[in-house]
Amino acid sequence: MKSLFRIITLIAVSLVAVSCFQEKGRNYQYFPNMYKSASYETYLEYDGDLFENGQEAKLPVEGTVSRGWMPYEYEDSNEGYQNAKANLSNPLPYTEDNVNEGKALYTIYCAICHGDKGDGKGTLAQREKILGIPAYNDAGRAITEGSIYHVMFYGLNNMGSYAVQTNEFERWQIAHYVLDLKRNLNGEPQREFEDAEIENASSMKKGIALRDAQVEHSNEKDSLAKGQDENSASATDDHEASEMSNHETSENN
Numbered sequence: 001m002k003s004l005f006r007i008i009t010l011i012a013v014s015l016v017a018v019s020c021f022q023e024k025g026r027n028y029q030y031f032p033n034m035y036k037s038a039s040y041e042t043y044l045e046y047d048g049d050l051f052e053n054g055q056e057a058k059l060p061v062e063g064t065v066s067r068g069w070m071p072y073e074y075e076d077s078n079e080g081y082q083n084a085k086a087n088l089s090n091p092l093p094y095t096e097d098n099v100n101e102g103k104a105l106y107t108i109y110c111a112i113c114h115g116d117k118g119d120g121k122g123t124l125a126q127r128e129k130i131l132g133i134p135a136y137n138d139a140g141r142a143i144t145e146g147s148i149y150h151v152m153f154y155g156l157n158n159m160g161s162y163a164v165q166t167n168e169f170e171r172w173q174i175a176h177y178v179l180d181l182k183r184n185l186n187g188e189p190q191r192e193f194e195d196a197e198i199e200n201a202s203s204m205k206k207g208i209a210l211r212d213a214q215v216e217h218s219n220e221k222d223s224l225a226k227g228q229d230e231n232s233a234s235a236t237d238d239h240e241a242s243e244m245s246n247h248e249t250s251e252n253n
Contacts, residue, residue, distance in 0.1 A: 070168070076154040081147065088146030092172040093194045102177030105170050109162055110178075118181030130158055136178060137185035148175040 040046070045054045052058070065071060074084040092098050107116070113133055115122040120133035134141055141147075152171045155161035166174070183191065 072153055074150055081150050081156075084150035085144050085147035088144075088149060090145040090149075090172050090175055092169070092176065094176055094191060096193050098173050099176050099180060099193075101170070102173035102175070105166065105174050106177050109165060110174065113159070118178065118185060135185060136182040143178070143182065145172075145175045145179060148178050 040056045042057045044056065046056065047054065074080040074088065111122055113122040113124050113130055114120060114136070115125070115133075118136040120135045120138075122133065124130045125133050136143060149171055151159065152162045152166065152174065154163075162171070180191070183189075
Protein backbone atom coordinates (compact mmCIF):
# COMPACT_ATOMS: atom_id res chain seq x y z
CA MET A 1 0.00 0.00 0.00
CA LYS A 2 2.82 2.37 0.85
CA SER A 3 4.56 1.55 -2.41
CA LEU A 4 1.38 2.33 -4.37
CA PHE A 5 1.04 5.67 -2.58
CA ARG A 6 4.63 6.58 -3.41
CA ILE A 7 4.14 5.65 -7.06
CA ILE A 8 1.00 7.77 -7.31
CA THR A 9 2.74 10.69 -5.63
CA LEU A 10 5.72 10.43 -7.98
CA ILE A 11 3.44 10.33 -11.04
CA ALA A 12 1.49 13.38 -9.82
CA VAL A 13 4.69 15.41 -9.21
CA SER A 14 5.99 14.42 -12.64
CA LEU A 15 2.77 15.49 -14.34
CA VAL A 16 2.86 18.87 -12.58
CA ALA A 17 6.49 19.41 -13.61
CA VAL A 18 5.90 18.43 -17.25
CA SER A 19 2.77 20.56 -17.53
CA CYS A 20 4.86 23.70 -16.85
CA PHE A 21 7.35 22.94 -19.62
CA GLN A 22 7.73 25.50 -22.44
CA GLU A 23 9.97 25.03 -25.44
CA LYS A 24 10.60 28.76 -26.03
CA GLY A 25 10.86 30.00 -22.47
CA ARG A 26 12.77 29.52 -19.26
CA ASN A 27 10.91 26.75 -17.40
CA TYR A 28 12.45 26.88 -13.96
CA GLN A 29 13.92 29.91 -12.28
CA TYR A 30 16.05 29.88 -9.20
CA PHE A 31 15.49 33.20 -7.42
CA PRO A 32 13.21 34.71 -10.10
CA ASN A 33 13.93 38.22 -8.83
CA MET A 34 17.40 37.80 -10.35
CA TYR A 35 15.78 37.50 -13.81
CA LYS A 36 12.82 39.83 -13.50
CA SER A 37 13.53 43.34 -12.31
CA ALA A 38 10.98 44.89 -10.00
CA SER A 39 11.64 48.28 -11.58
CA TYR A 40 11.33 49.25 -15.23
CA GLU A 41 14.44 48.60 -17.30
CA THR A 42 15.62 51.59 -19.32
CA TYR A 43 15.86 50.06 -22.78
CA LEU A 44 13.34 47.21 -22.56
CA GLU A 45 10.09 47.27 -24.50
CA TYR A 46 6.79 46.96 -22.66
CA ASP A 47 3.40 46.02 -24.03
CA GLY A 48 0.35 48.15 -23.66
CA ASP A 49 -0.10 51.89 -23.24
CA LEU A 50 2.18 52.29 -20.24
CA PHE A 51 4.94 53.96 -22.27
CA GLU A 52 4.81 55.73 -25.60
CA ASN A 53 6.20 53.44 -28.32
CA GLY A 54 6.49 50.76 -25.64
CA GLN A 55 9.91 51.87 -24.39
CA GLU A 56 10.74 53.34 -20.99
CA ALA A 57 13.74 55.42 -22.13
CA LYS A 58 12.77 58.76 -23.64
CA LEU A 59 14.60 61.58 -25.33
CA PRO A 60 14.99 64.84 -23.36
CA VAL A 61 12.44 67.55 -23.90
CA GLU A 62 13.33 69.62 -26.95
CA GLY A 63 15.44 72.63 -26.03
CA THR A 64 16.85 71.22 -22.78
CA VAL A 65 20.58 70.95 -22.12
CA SER A 66 22.55 68.89 -19.63
CA ARG A 67 23.41 70.54 -16.34
CA GLY A 68 26.89 72.05 -16.49
CA TRP A 69 26.97 72.16 -20.32
CA MET A 70 26.80 75.23 -22.51
CA PRO A 71 25.97 75.04 -26.24
CA TYR A 72 28.77 76.00 -28.62
CA GLU A 73 27.51 78.88 -30.72
CA TYR A 74 29.77 78.46 -33.79
CA GLU A 75 28.55 76.02 -36.43
CA ASP A 76 30.60 73.30 -38.07
CA SER A 77 31.25 75.01 -41.39
CA ASN A 78 33.93 77.08 -43.05
CA GLU A 79 32.01 80.22 -42.15
CA GLY A 80 31.75 79.05 -38.54
CA TYR A 81 35.48 78.36 -38.50
CA GLN A 82 36.30 81.83 -39.79
CA ASN A 83 33.96 83.46 -37.28
CA ALA A 84 35.50 81.52 -34.39
CA LYS A 85 38.97 82.33 -35.64
CA ALA A 86 38.21 86.04 -35.69
CA ASN A 87 35.90 86.47 -32.71
CA LEU A 88 36.29 83.61 -30.22
CA SER A 89 38.69 84.34 -27.36
CA ASN A 90 40.05 82.22 -24.53
CA PRO A 91 38.11 82.82 -21.30
CA LEU A 92 40.80 81.17 -19.16
CA PRO A 93 43.47 83.38 -17.59
CA TYR A 94 46.98 82.76 -18.89
CA THR A 95 48.45 81.30 -15.71
CA GLU A 96 51.34 78.91 -15.19
CA ASP A 97 48.98 76.22 -13.91
CA ASN A 98 46.76 76.48 -16.98
CA VAL A 99 49.72 76.30 -19.35
CA ASN A 100 51.23 73.32 -17.54
CA GLU A 101 47.92 71.50 -17.63
CA GLY A 102 47.61 72.38 -21.32
CA LYS A 103 51.06 70.95 -21.97
CA ALA A 104 50.18 67.67 -20.24
CA LEU A 105 46.95 67.36 -22.25
CA TYR A 106 48.73 68.31 -25.47
CA THR A 107 51.27 65.54 -24.90
CA ILE A 108 48.46 63.02 -24.48
CA TYR A 109 46.23 64.00 -27.38
CA CYS A 110 48.14 66.17 -29.86
CA ALA A 111 51.89 65.49 -29.84
CA ILE A 112 51.55 62.12 -31.59
CA CYS A 113 50.67 63.99 -34.80
CA HIS A 114 51.71 67.64 -34.33
CA GLY A 115 54.98 66.89 -32.54
CA ASP A 116 56.26 67.98 -29.14
CA LYS A 117 57.36 71.31 -30.64
CA GLY A 118 54.24 71.89 -32.75
CA ASP A 119 56.26 71.60 -35.96
CA GLY A 120 54.07 68.90 -37.51
CA LYS A 121 56.73 66.21 -37.02
CA GLY A 122 55.00 63.91 -34.59
CA THR A 123 55.54 60.17 -34.42
CA LEU A 124 52.79 59.38 -36.93
CA ALA A 125 54.13 61.98 -39.35
CA GLN A 126 57.68 60.61 -39.10
CA ARG A 127 56.37 57.11 -39.78
CA GLU A 128 54.42 58.51 -42.76
CA LYS A 129 51.12 57.32 -41.35
CA ILE A 130 49.70 60.84 -41.72
CA LEU A 131 51.26 63.28 -44.17
CA GLY A 132 50.97 67.02 -44.65
CA ILE A 133 50.66 68.11 -41.01
CA PRO A 134 51.52 71.84 -41.00
CA ALA A 135 53.47 73.57 -38.24
CA TYR A 136 51.63 75.91 -35.91
CA ASN A 137 53.52 78.91 -37.29
CA ASP A 138 52.54 78.10 -40.87
CA ALA A 139 51.73 81.42 -42.51
CA GLY A 140 48.86 79.96 -44.50
CA ARG A 141 47.01 78.95 -41.35
CA ALA A 142 47.58 81.93 -39.05
CA ILE A 143 45.96 80.07 -36.17
CA THR A 144 44.31 81.90 -33.29
CA GLU A 145 42.98 80.71 -29.95
CA GLY A 146 39.50 80.72 -31.46
CA SER A 147 40.47 78.57 -34.45
CA ILE A 148 42.37 76.16 -32.20
CA TYR A 149 39.32 75.62 -30.00
CA HIS A 150 36.98 75.30 -32.99
CA VAL A 151 39.12 72.60 -34.61
CA MET A 152 39.40 70.67 -31.35
CA PHE A 153 35.63 70.84 -30.95
CA TYR A 154 34.64 69.77 -34.47
CA GLY A 155 37.81 68.39 -36.06
CA LEU A 156 39.24 69.41 -39.43
CA ASN A 157 40.37 67.34 -42.43
CA ASN A 158 42.19 64.24 -41.10
CA MET A 159 41.92 65.42 -37.52
CA GLY A 160 38.84 64.20 -35.69
CA SER A 161 36.91 65.98 -32.96
CA TYR A 162 38.24 65.90 -29.40
CA ALA A 163 35.03 67.13 -27.82
CA VAL A 164 34.51 63.72 -26.22
CA GLN A 165 38.04 63.20 -24.91
CA THR A 166 38.35 66.69 -23.43
CA ASN A 167 35.99 69.10 -21.72
CA GLU A 168 35.64 72.81 -22.40
CA PHE A 169 38.07 73.77 -19.66
CA GLU A 170 40.78 71.40 -20.95
CA ARG A 171 40.44 72.53 -24.57
CA TRP A 172 41.10 76.12 -23.58
CA GLN A 173 44.16 75.01 -21.59
CA ILE A 174 45.48 73.21 -24.68
CA ALA A 175 44.83 76.35 -26.75
CA HIS A 176 47.07 78.35 -24.39
CA TYR A 177 49.90 75.87 -24.80
CA VAL A 178 49.51 75.62 -28.59
CA LEU A 179 49.97 79.39 -28.89
CA ASP A 180 53.08 79.06 -26.71
CA LEU A 181 54.46 76.53 -29.20
CA LYS A 182 53.62 78.90 -32.05
CA ARG A 183 55.55 81.70 -30.34
CA ASN A 184 58.53 79.42 -29.79
CA LEU A 185 58.56 78.42 -33.46
CA ASN A 186 58.52 82.09 -34.43
CA GLY A 187 61.32 82.88 -31.97
CA GLU A 188 59.07 85.23 -30.03
CA PRO A 189 59.55 85.85 -26.28
CA GLN A 190 57.54 83.93 -23.69
CA ARG A 191 54.26 85.56 -22.76
CA GLU A 192 54.09 86.78 -19.18
CA PHE A 193 51.75 84.92 -16.88
CA GLU A 194 48.69 86.69 -15.56
CA ASP A 195 48.32 87.22 -11.83
CA ALA A 196 44.99 85.46 -11.59
CA GLU A 197 43.60 82.37 -9.90
CA ILE A 198 41.46 79.80 -11.70
CA GLU A 199 39.01 79.78 -8.82
CA ASN A 200 38.46 83.54 -9.03
CA ALA A 201 35.41 84.17 -11.20
CA SER A 202 36.43 87.80 -11.73
CA SER A 203 39.50 86.61 -13.64
CA MET A 204 37.32 85.00 -16.30
CA LYS A 205 36.07 86.86 -19.34
CA LYS A 206 32.88 84.78 -19.46
CA GLY A 207 33.14 82.50 -16.45
CA ILE A 208 32.75 79.46 -18.69
CA ALA A 209 35.55 77.42 -17.19
CA LEU A 210 34.17 77.73 -13.68
CA ARG A 211 30.77 76.29 -14.52
CA ASP A 212 31.63 72.73 -13.49
CA ALA A 213 33.15 73.96 -10.24
CA GLN A 214 30.01 75.98 -9.52
CA VAL A 215 27.79 72.98 -10.19
CA GLU A 216 29.90 70.81 -7.90
CA HIS A 217 29.79 73.48 -5.19
CA SER A 218 26.01 73.69 -5.59
CA ASN A 219 25.72 69.91 -5.23
CA GLU A 220 27.81 70.03 -2.06
CA LYS A 221 25.55 72.75 -0.62
CA ASP A 222 22.47 70.70 -1.50
CA SER A 223 23.94 67.62 0.20
CA LEU A 224 24.86 69.67 3.26
CA ALA A 225 21.38 71.19 3.46
CA LYS A 226 19.80 67.75 3.06
CA GLY A 227 21.96 66.40 5.89
CA GLN A 228 20.98 69.34 8.11
CA ASP A 229 17.30 68.75 7.33
CA GLU A 230 17.63 65.08 8.22
CA ASN A 231 19.40 65.93 11.46
CA SER A 232 16.74 68.50 12.26
CA ALA A 233 13.96 66.00 11.54
CA SER A 234 15.69 63.42 13.72
CA ALA A 235 16.02 65.93 16.57
CA THR A 236 12.34 66.86 16.21
CA ASP A 237 11.30 63.21 16.38
CA ASP A 238 13.44 62.70 19.49
CA HIS A 239 11.93 65.79 21.09
CA GLU A 240 8.37 64.65 20.30
CA ALA A 241 9.11 61.17 21.69
CA SER A 242 10.49 62.74 24.84
CA GLU A 243 7.41 64.96 25.21
CA MET A 244 5.09 61.98 24.83
CA SER A 245 7.04 60.00 27.38
CA ASN A 246 6.88 62.89 29.86
CA HIS A 247 3.16 63.29 29.22
CA GLU A 248 2.50 59.59 29.84
CA THR A 249 4.55 59.72 33.04
CA SER A 250 2.56 62.75 34.19
CA GLU A 251 -0.75 60.98 33.55
CA ASN A 252 0.37 57.88 35.41
CA ASN A 253 1.33 60.01 38.39
